[in-house]
Amino acid sequence: MKLNIFKDADEAIVAIADYFIAVANEAIQQNGRFNVSLSGGSSPKKLFELLASDALKNKIAWEKVYFFFGDERYVAHDHPDSNYLMAYKALFAPLSISESQIFKVDTGLDPASAALSYEKCISQHFKDEPVFDLILLGLGDDAHTASLFPGTSVLWIDEELVKDVYLQDKAVYRISMTAPLINKAKNIAFLTFGNAKADAIKSVLEGEKDIAKYPAQLINPVNGDLQWFIDEAAASKLK
Numbered sequence: 001m002k003l004n005i006f007k008d009a010d011e012a013i014v015a016i017a018d019y020f021i022a023v024a025n026e027a028i029q030q031n032g033r034f035n036v037s038l039s040g041g042s043s044p045k046k047l048f049e050l051l052a053s054d055a056l057k058n059k060i061a062w063e064k065v066y067f068f069f070g071d072e073r074y075v076a077h078d079h080p081d082s083n084y085l086m087a088y089k090a091l092f093a094p095l096s097i098s099e100s101q102i103f104k105v106d107t108g109l110d111p112a113s114a115a116l117s118y119e120k121c122i123s124q125h126f127k128d129e130p131v132f133d134l135i136l137l138g139l140g141d142d143a144h145t146a147s148l149f150p151g152t153s154v155l156w157i158d159e160e161l162v163k164d165v166y167l168q169d170k171a172v173y174r175i176s177m178t179a180p181l182i183n184k185a186k187n188i189a190f191l192t193f194g195n196a197k198a199d200a201i202k203s204v205l206e207g208e209k210d211i212a213k214y215p216a217q218l219i220n221p222v223n224g225d226l227q228w229f230i231d232e233a234a235a236s237k238l239k
């Protein structure tokens with residue numbers, strides 16, 4: 001695991017954008033395509049905007065990139081909470097990414113069927129073992145990642161690749177990649193910043209091992225590379 005700490009969020013975002021470009025180009029050179037899974041929430045928005053900016057947009061052959069989502073909120077695709085909608089506005093629309101390259105969760109189905117259908121969609125795309133070139137992740141203030149939330153049964157799954165998750169306190173469903181799928185990836189990168197994440201980062205990286213409380217501790221690639229891109233505020237409680 002490599003921990004990269006930057007002065008502020010902007011520096012962390014520039015660094016992870018360079019890393020994203022390097023991983024994408026290596027995958028395209030080796031296999032002719034780049035399979036990436038995006039994170040949601042608020043943290044990656046500026047990263048997506050930077051990748052789509054005039055300064056960086058020509059650094060990747062975007063027609064060779066296939067986009068997936070590590071998790072999705074169980075809402076329509078035009079709902080403000082949708083992870084797809086955020087990525088669409090910040091990345092896909094500015095880069096005119098073809099619909100055929102975007103694999104979104106079908107939230108028109110019931111949650112369990114949406115999870116099953118996304119798992120099938122991933123399996124069909126990869127044909128063989130689903131090994132992403134890069135999985136981007138965020139970290140919630142409660143140490144969740146993707147939609148692997150504290151205390152949920154999805155944390156103990158070892159077969160399924162994608163699962164529906166019910167969040168009792170919020171009374172909402174999410175659809176999430178499971179840890180076994182995430183941990184197959186060649187590269188996994190967390191992007192997280194700000195004071196509000198300091199306790200969660202401390203618990204995940206330096207706390208007692210307690211997956212039920214700190215689900216991001218589940219992330220440990222089998223053969224791949226794991227990197228964290230965080231700012232000094234988020235790192236402020238680390239030893």
Ligand SMILES: O=C1O[C@H](COP(=O)(O)O)[C@@H](O)[C@H](O)[C@H]1O
Pocket residue numbers: 039040041042043044070071072073083137138139140141144145146147192
């Ligand atoms: O709900 C979610 O939260 C996490 C963290 O998001 P952030 O806005 O606090 O950075 C995110 O990684 C996940 O994809 C999202 O659905």
